[in-house]
Ligand code: HEM
């Protein structure tokens with residue numbers, strides 16, 4: 001039982017799979033809210049989805065930190081990468097999953113606005129001038145890197161199915 005929790009060379013364990021698929025679902029929601037902001041401006045759909053964007057983004061950041069710690073703890077027994085490209089791709093996914101919400105939080109802090117997540121006050125906010133480098137950084141990079149993460153994720157899903165179809169590596173089996 002304890003063993004099923006951990007990864008093995010042939011399969012990701014329960015914890016890794018729960019984090020992967022749970023977060024995949026939450027990312028679908030997160031990108032829906034970003035898309036609603038662009039394509040359904042000033043509609044009920046936007047106010048419904050967009051209202052969750054910051055809070056869910058923070059939840060995803062907490063989850064990805066836990067997931068990275070778990071990945072490191074299981075590094076020696078995880079299924080081996082099928083290629084260097086796969087390894088780099090997964091690393092890039094981690095990098096963006098951490099950078100995108102972190103940059104948003106830096107911008108939020110610099111804006112001086114308060115931030116509550118699930119009823120917890122994370123930032124009290126402040127009076128006075130914005131901290132320009134913080135708001136500029138987010139304005140420049142948050143949305144752009146967010147869309148880059150979506151593009152990389154689409155590539156990731158396509159590659160997972162291609163590996164299954166075209167090579168002997170049925171990588172899907174070890175994550176399902
Ligand atoms: C993994 C987590 C996150 C992802 C994938 C993500 C993704 C995105 C994307 C793709 C956009 C662009 C929408 C557009 O083009 O208009 C966006 C915008 C925005 N996000 Fe996030 N976001 C995340 C976390 C957060 C967090 C934690 C906050 C706030 C604390 C936040 C606040 C905003 C704001 C205010 C905007 C509108 C301004 C802008 O486009 O930069 N996001 N997000």
Ligand code: HEM
Nearest residue numbers: 020024027071079081082090093094153157160171172175
């Ligand atoms: C339908 C959606 C998805 C499918 C079919 C899928 C499929 C897979 C498969 C088969 C693996 C194992 C690859 C291997 O062992 O070499 C994997 C690993 C991984 N996937 Fe996905 N994936 C999906 C969504 C996502 C999303 C939304 C993200 C994050 C934005 C993501 C990030 C990762 C990462 C970082 C790994 C490396 C293992 C880990 O640390 O969890 N995946 N995925």
